[in-house]
Amino acid sequence: MAHAHDSSSERPAILDKVRPAELPRSPLILNSRGFHWITDKVCGIVEEETPLWWKIMFGVALFVASFTFIGLGYLVSTGTGTWGLRSPVGWGWAIVNFVFWVGIGHAGTLISAILCLLRQKWRTSINRAAEAMTIFAVCCAGLFPLFHVGRVWFGWWLLPLPNQNGIWPQFRSPLEWDVFAVSTYFTVSTLFWYMGMIPDLGAIRDRATTWWRKAFYSLLAMGWRGGNRQWSNFEMAYLLLAGLSTPLVLSVHTIVSFDFAVSNVPGWHTTIFPPYFVAGAIFSGFAMVLTLMLPLRAIYRLHDVINQYHIDNMCKIILATGTMVGYAYATEFFIAAYSGNVFEKFAFVNRAFGQYWWAYWIMVSCNVITPQLFWFKKVRENHSLVWIICLFVNVGMWFERFVITCTSLANDYLPSSWGYYSPTIVDIFTFFGTFGFFSVLFLLFIRFLPLLPMAELKMVAPQADPHAH
Amino acid sequence: MNERNERIHGVACTFRKVSDVFHAAEKVRDAGWKNWDVHTPFPIHGMDQAMGLPRSPVPRLTLLGGVTGFITGCLLTWYMNSYDYPLIVGGKPYWSVIFPFPVLYECTILFAAFGTFFGQFIFNRLPRHNHPLFDLPNFARVSDDTFMIVLEARDPQFHLDESRNFLQSLGGQEITVIRD
Numbered sequence: 001m002a003h004a005h006d007s008s009s010e011r012p013a014i015l016d017k018v019r020p021a022e023l024p025r026s027p028l029i030l031n032s033r034g035f036h037w038i039t040d041k042v043c044g045i046v047e048e049e050t051p052l053w054w055k056i057m058f059g060v061a062l063f064v065a066s067f068t069f070i071g072l073g074y075l076v077s078t079g080t081g082t083w084g085l086r087s088p089v090g091w092g093w094a095i096v097n098f099v100f101w102v103g104i105g106h107a108g109t110l111i112s113a114i115l116c117l118l119r120q121k122w123r124t125s126i127n128r129a130a131e132a133m134t135i136f137a138v139c140c141a142g143l144f145p146l147f148h149v150g151r152v153w154f155g156w157w158l159l160p161l162p163n164q165n166g167i168w169p170q171f172r173s174p175l176e177w178d179v180f181a182v183s184t185y186f187t188v189s190t191l192f193w194y195m196g197m198i199p200d201l202g203a204i205r206d207r208a209t210t211w212w213r214k215a216f217y218s219l220l221a222m223g224w225r226g227g228n229r230q231w232s233n234f235e236m237a238y239l240l241l242a243g244l245s246t247p248l249v250l251s252v253h254t255i256v257s258f259d260f261a262v263s264n265v266p267g268w269h270t271t272i273f274p275p276y277f278v279a280g281a282i283f284s285g286f287a288m289v290l291t292l293m294l295p296l297r298a299i300y301r302l303h304d305v306i307n308q309y310h311i312d313n314m315c316k317i318i319l320a321t322g323t324m325v326g327y328a329y330a331t332e333f334f335i336a337a338y339s340g341n342v343f344e345k346f347a348f349v350n351r352a353f354g355q356y357w358w359a360y361w362i363m364v365s366c367n368v369i370t371p372q373l374f375w376f377k378k379v380r381e382n383h384s385l386v387w388i389i390c391l392f393v394n395v396g397m398w399f400e401r402f403v404i405t406c407t408s409l410a411n412d413y414l415p416s417s418w419g420y421y422s423p424t425i426v427d428i429f430t431f432f433g434t435f436g437f438f439s440v441l442f443l444l445f446i447r448f449l450p451l452l453p454m455a456e457l458k459m460v461a462p463q464a465d466p467h468a469h
Numbered sequence: 470m471n472e473r474n475e476r477i478h479g480v481a482c483t484f485r486k487v488s489d490v491f492h493a494a495e496k497v498r499d500a501g502w503k504n505w506d507v508h509t510p511f512p513i514h515g516m517d518q519a520m521g522l523p524r525s526p527v528p529r530l531t532l533l534g535g536v537t538g539f540i541t542g543c544l545l546t547w548y549m550n551s552y553d554y555p556l557i558v559g560g561k562p563y564w565s566v567i568f569p570f571p572v573l574y575e576c577t578i579l580f581a582a583f584g585t586f587f588g589q590f591i592f593n594r595l596p597r598h599n600h601p602l603f604d605l606p607n608f609a610r611v612s613d614d615t616f617m618i619v620l621e622a623r624d625p626q627f628h629l630d631e632s633r634n635f636l637q638s639l640g641g642q643e644i645t646v647i648r649d
Contacts, residue, residue, distance in 0.1 A: 035614035168549035203612035236525035237589035466491035
């Protein structure tokens with residue numbers, strides 16, 4: 001110890017010769033904004049009169065969401081035959097959309113939990129919105145398997161509850177694991193999100209002027225007083241929830257990938273699926289975070305708290321995970337060739353050059369090629385371009401799930417049973433509407449709950465350091 | 470009625486700077502106070518040590534939740550797939566810890582999260598909406614940019630005038646008496 005202390009206190013002679021450049025940390029809050037500015041900014045979003053753009057967007061979102069409910073209403077009243085699912089493709093868009101939405105949710109947990117454990121302070125300004133995105137994305141995801149069961153009023157048979165048939169769920173099935181994984185994920189994400197919000201709800205409560213606002217936020221804030229004895233337990237609980245969410249989020253997409261990997265279908269039965277799915281989930285989720293946060297930053301003028309440093313970091317994560325996904329695509333091909341299994345080889349050649357070749361090449365160009373533009377600083381600083389690239393990533397990741405699901409099922413072992421899957425208008429309505437459903441929930445969140453975590457933002461401000469002068 | 474109004478919860482004072490409240494808290498700790506608190510808009514790094522607080526007990530409930538969850542998962546899968554309605558699948562044992570492991574894993578995390586979440590509420594004595602502090606006019610600023618030290622009347626060291634003077638010597642402003 002003493003030795004280490006001596007060497008650090010004495011400045012090595014070499015430093016005077018080479019004179020290394022000072023590397024200052026990028027500031028997380030620009031223009032040295034104070035605590036009161038942060039409170040005003042975040043509470044102001046909730047307190048201001050409902051802006052016109054919000055009302056218009058909310059109307060549009062409700063209209064789009066109605067497509068899901070029309071689609072589902074028609075499905076329930078008529079039967080699952082109205083979807084494009086038939087032999088040999090029994091999974092089609094239902095599972096594609098499910099995996100797509102669950103994957104989007106994963107970035108929220110990555111930002112809130114994993115980056116918290118890694119002490120990445122830049123997460124603070126985006127974590128609340130990203131967590132909200134997680135929860136709403138899981139809501140959208142859950143609709144698809146729930147309605148895919150056919151008779152949705154028997155959906156509760158998925159849960160370990162006694163029913164009139166005297167039978168129980170079969171715990172050897174990856175689909176049953178999925179029920180546990182996704183419902184746990186939804187519950188824990190909601191607890192984590194809500195608990196993190198309590199101090200900020202308290203701040204809104206303390207500024208409330210009308211009685212209904214006071215009552216609403218008092219109820220939600222649970223009587224939070226901000227005493228350090230409370231903060232001590234709160235901080236510990238927050239850290240523990242981050243620690244619990246980290247293995248949880250990794251397990252959720254692992255288990256989602258087991259839906260495929262545990263089967264014996266060529267192209268699905270591979271051990272690479274869990275890490276490959278998790279990387280893809282984080283990739284698509286970060287793209288969605290940027291898709292949502294860039295417009296919000298412009299509308300609410302949040303440039304001081306969501307600055308170029310945050311956008312750079314997110315672009316770099318998209319670049320890294322996009323490259324991992326590209327590497328996984330290449331590995332799949334290599335392993336298929338190396339395995340010597342004709343069915344496996346065929347499955348991959350068929351993906352790239354078979355009847356769904358167009359979907360495969362949309363996937364590769366959106367997921368592997370477009371994010372490579374993020375190597376360039378000029379691209380990362382052009383926010384319109386960043387936004388467009390993120391849309392490409394979202395599209396590409398939807399096609400990834402489509403390629404995995406449909407190519408393998410449409411052309412498996414027996415050529416006599418091959419087929420071609422295409423969705424019906426009911427499929428398209430239902431999926432299109434989920435974007436509206438998601439937007440309705442997200443717009444309500446923006447309007448009524450603190451969009452940015454105020455307490456955490458204040459914590460990373462330089463004046464929050466008790467030893468600063 | 471009059472006597473009730475005279476009951477005192479404690480005295481409070483405010484600070485404007487993090488470093489001021491931090492050093493003031495160290496002095497209150499060194500003076501041997503037990504029932505007191507520092508109210509801040511955000512958790513101040515190192516304040517637990519400055520106040521001399523012990524480690525938070527929340528992890529105990531997390532562990533309890535996790536163990537409960539794992540056992541619940543084991544009992545659930547064993548009862549359903551092996552005891553009440555045994556299923557033969559591929560000639561494998563009716564129950565082992567391997568095949569339902571994803572279920573056990575998720576149950577462990579779910580219950581541990583419940584333990585943590587409710588643990589935070591239990592150890593923080595929340596929800597509580599009627600605390601005397603809410604009657605202080607300047608308490609609303611504590612969630613914004615003001616820091617407050619509260620010395621409670623139930624502490625054996627508490628004497629109204631002495632405590633007031635003590636807060637003044639710490640550099641606190643807006644010294645107020647909180648009534649129950």
